[in-house]
Amino acid sequence: MNDSQSRIIAMKDFIRIQNPEDCCACGACVNACARGAITMKEDAAGFFYPAVDEAQCVKCGRCVEVCVFTKKQVGANGEPTVYAAAVKNSAVLRESSSGGVFTALAEAVIDRGGVVFGAAWGDGLTVAHIGVDDKAQLAKLRGSKYVQSATGGTFREVKALLKDGRPVFYVGTPCQIAGLKAFLGEEPENLLTADLVCHGVPSQKMLRDDLAYVSGGAPDTIEAVRFRDKSYGWGVKGSLMRGGAKTKYDAGTSPYYFYFLKGEVYRESCYRCRFPGEGRQGDFTLGDYWGVRQELVDKMGGVDPDDGISCLLVNTDKGRQWLSAIEAGLSLALSDRHSAEKRNKQLLSASVPTPEHETLKNGYIENGYDAFRAGYKTHFKEHMIRTAKNMVPSKLKRRLNEMLSK
Numbered sequence: 001m002n003d004s005q006s007r008i009i010a011m012k013d014f015i016r017i018q019n020p021e022d023c024c025a026c027g028a029c030v031n032a033c034a035r036g037a038i039t040m041k042e043d044a045a046g047f048f049y050p051a052v053d054e055a056q057c058v059k060c061g062r063c064v065e066v067c068v069f070t071k072k073q074v075g076a077n078g079e080p081t082v083y084a085a086a087v088k089n090s091a092v093l094r095e096s097s098s099g100g101v102f103t104a105l106a107e108a109v110i111d112r113g114g115v116v117f118g119a120a121w122g123d124g125l126t127v128a129h130i131g132v133d134d135k136a137q138l139a140k141l142r143g144s145k146y147v148q149s150a151t152g153g154t155f156r157e158v159k160a161l162l163k164d165g166r167p168v169f170y171v172g173t174p175c176q177i178a179g180l181k182a183f184l185g186e187e188p189e190n191l192l193t194a195d196l197v198c199h200g201v202p203s204q205k206m207l208r209d210d211l212a213y214v215s216g217g218a219p220d221t222i223e224a225v226r227f228r229d230k231s232y233g234w235g236v237k238g239s240l241m242r243g244g245a246k247t248k249y250d251a252g253t254s255p256y257y258f259y260f261l262k263g264e265v266y267r268e269s270c271y272r273c274r275f276p277g278e279g280r281q282g283d284f285t286l287g288d289y290w291g292v293r294q295e296l297v298d299k300m301g302g303v304d305p306d307d308g309i310s311c312l313l314v315n316t317d318k319g320r321q322w323l324s325a326i327e328a329g330l331s332l333a334l335s336d337r338h339s340a341e342k343r344n345k346q347l348l349s350a351s352v353p354t355p356e357h358e359t360l361k362n363g364y365i366e367n368g369y370d371a372f373r374a375g376y377k378t379h380f381k382e383h384m385i386r387t388a389k390n391m392v393p394s395k396l397k398r399r400l401n402e403m404l405s406k
């Protein structure tokens with residue numbers, strides 16, 4: 001039993017988080033409580049934690065039972081088959097963050113009468129998981145939202161759909177997939193899951209503050225946020241739409257995006273994330289195939305890496321079956337785990353907090369978003385280097401990276 005398990009189990013019959021790193025906000029406990037006694041409450045930095053209304057609680061212990069942090073081991077899939085992959089549909093590829101494998105799988109599930117769950121923008125620039133069973137609605141789920149998505153009551157919805165015999169595809173961070181499985185307590189045949197390569201999530205409050213800042217105090221004028229906009233190439237550059245006009249949203253314009261990429265402002269559980277080490281959670285793992293070698297691109301046949309390539313891990317036999325259902329719509333090349341991990345360390349280990357993490361977090365709690373703005377200015381040299389790097393054409397950048405990694 002590890003420290004966090006004993007800390008939680010030693011508590012009475014209901015869930016109590018004594019240490020913030022022992023909760024990833026998956027929402028399994030909230031979904032499991034038949035009394036509706038648990039709600040998610042925001043802390044000073046905007047991160048959500050479960051709070052129990054003791055007057056409603058009957059001390060059944062169900063919330064403790066379903067919490068992944070009380071489990072010895074989560075996710076024990078075997079050795080994955082690794083691919084470089086991209087959808088052939090160029091419109092979908094353009095709208096997707098990496099190679100668009102999510103949409104290919106989602107469409108196949110909908111074609112079989114299923115429901116797809118993923119993260120979508122909601123009112124007031126919030127992000128939450130929703131379920132859709134219409135291909136036109138998949139646009140809402142497409143694209144990475146680099147913030148913690150609220151799972152709300154979706155685990156219960158999934159349970160009811162599975163019981164009715166509907167196929168369900170649920171996509172989320174590894175901790176969300178682990179939470180869903182712990183909540184269900186079994187793995188029904190009609191459930192398909194994909195976890196994302198994930199280095200951590202900031203809070204929605206931090207993101208809202210940032211959007212207020214970059215919009216000059218008028219977040220209501222933001223019509224759309226994209227963290228990944230391929231009109232700037234396949235990379236970590238996004239855009240904001242305001243009044244029908246597009247502006248860049250990236251580490252050069254947004255303190256939030258800058259600190260997200262540096263790994264400074266994540267939830268505490270992310271710095272102790274157990275998921276990279278304990279095997280994958282989903283039938284699939286989806287990520288960007290950063291640093292994909294030209295040799296592999298050639299094997300995919302006629303793809304332009306600047307359009308985006310997914311790093312696709314197929315973790316289970318169920319995953320292998322579904323892959324054969326979508327294979328015709330993909331450009332695919334077999335790779336291996338070592339190559340995929342080279343530029344994606346999140347597949348191997350959790351993010352490491354630096355001293356700036358504590359300073360920023362405490363600064364944010366005390367002074368709000370001003371702490372991010374003040375810290376951001378001190379990174380003048382990094383901003384200059386980033387600007388210079390952005391001026392190098394991506395094809396040349398890839399060649400240089402390839403030469404340097406030899």
Ligand SMILES: Cc1cc2nc3c(=O)[nH]c(=O)nc-3n(C[C@H](O)[C@H](O)[C@H](O)COP(=O)(O)OP(=O)(O)OC[C@H]3O[C@@H](n4cnc5c(N)ncnc54)[C@H](O)[C@@H]3O)c2cc1C
Pocket residue numbers: 095096097098099100101102103117118119120127141142143144145146147148149171172173196197198199200201286287288289290310311344346
């Ligand atoms: C917070 C976060 C961190 C990530 N970090 C990395 C990384 O370090 N390295 C890497 O290679 N890839 C990372 N990814 C994954 C990557 O950005 C793409 O999401 C992934 O490659 C799938 O892309 P796609 O082209 O197949 O489909 P897309 O259409 O881009 O699919 C996006 C899918 O991700 C889901 N999603 C979007 N935002 C969230 C969210 N906030 N929480 C849960 N699910 C969400 C959507 O519901 C959809 O299913 C991260 C994703 C997120 C959300």
Ligand code: SF4
Pocket residue numbers: 013014015032033034035036037038052056057058059060061062063064
């Ligand atoms: S112990 Fe039971 S009733 Fe109490 S909060 Fe947990 S699940 Fe709900």
Ligand code: SF4
Pocket residue numbers: 015017022023024025026027028029030050066067068069179
């Ligand atoms: S079940 Fe999920 S949300 Fe609830 S305490 Fe455990 S990690 Fe946190």
Ligand code: SF4
Pocket residue numbers: 024173174175176198199200201267269270271273274275
């Ligand atoms: S880093 Fe780990 S704990 Fe944090 S959101 Fe990703 S999977 Fe969850």
